[in-house]
Amino acid sequence: MRSLLWAGLLLAGSAGAATIEGQVTLYLDGKPLRPEEAAEAVVYFRPAAAVTVPAAPPPVEMVTLRKQFSPRILPVTVGTEVRFPNQDPILHNAFSTSKDNGFDIGLYGQGEGKAQRFDHPGYVRVYCNVHHSMVGHILVLDTPYFVRPDAQGRFRLKDLPAGKGDLVVWLDRATPWHAQLVAGKAEAQAVKLELAQKKIPPHMNKFGKPYGRSGDGGY
Incomplete structure (x- = not known):
């Protein structure tokens, strides 16, 4: 034995x-x-x-700073909550029309911002409705190995x-x-x-x- x-x-x-x-x-x-x-x-x-992907991954952030999303590319696992803090003294927005992971957190000023949970694997392209040049990328993975x-x-x-x-x-x-x-x-x-x-x-x-x-x- x-x-x-x-x-x-x-x-x-x-x-x-x-x-x-x-x-x-x-x-x-x-x-x-x-x-x-x-x-x-x-x-x-x-x-x-x-x-097995963790059932409750820790929250992460995609910050708006100097009219950019930072990090520009953010890998997360399914079920992760992403918060969008605004560190600029102007209004921003974060939205996506991506299939299964579309969202719109509205217009928001400087502060900790709102959060969005991503429950489906896939690629999420994030935009700001105020600034055309702001583009972020969230890769929602169904594997913890990245x-x-x-x-x-x-x-x-x-x-x-x-x-x-x-x-x-x-x-x-x-x-x-x-x-x-x-x-x-x-x-x-x-x-x-x-x-x-x-x-x-x-x-x-x-x-x-x-x-x-x-x-x-x-x-």
């Missing part, structure tokens, strides 16, 4: 000890960018076997369940990169992303109409 118990403990430990490593390099017009440019990307692993590359573009996902799964590297201006591999047995991944999309995509306001001339007015 004791040997069986130790065998079970060793298997449990090895099941969560797999890692996946790699390097993300961004390209613009075929030319590589500085390594730190890749730090905004999101790298996540979706095991083939079902995984990480951001460091200032050299390197990433390391650790404590993964060993086995098959799908590795994805996501950035708003590039086509997502996919690879099916086996966690714990995969070689280091060399990921190349070509930036082919605009940082501020064409969009309407929350009423489906063009922004007015004052949509990006100063303080």
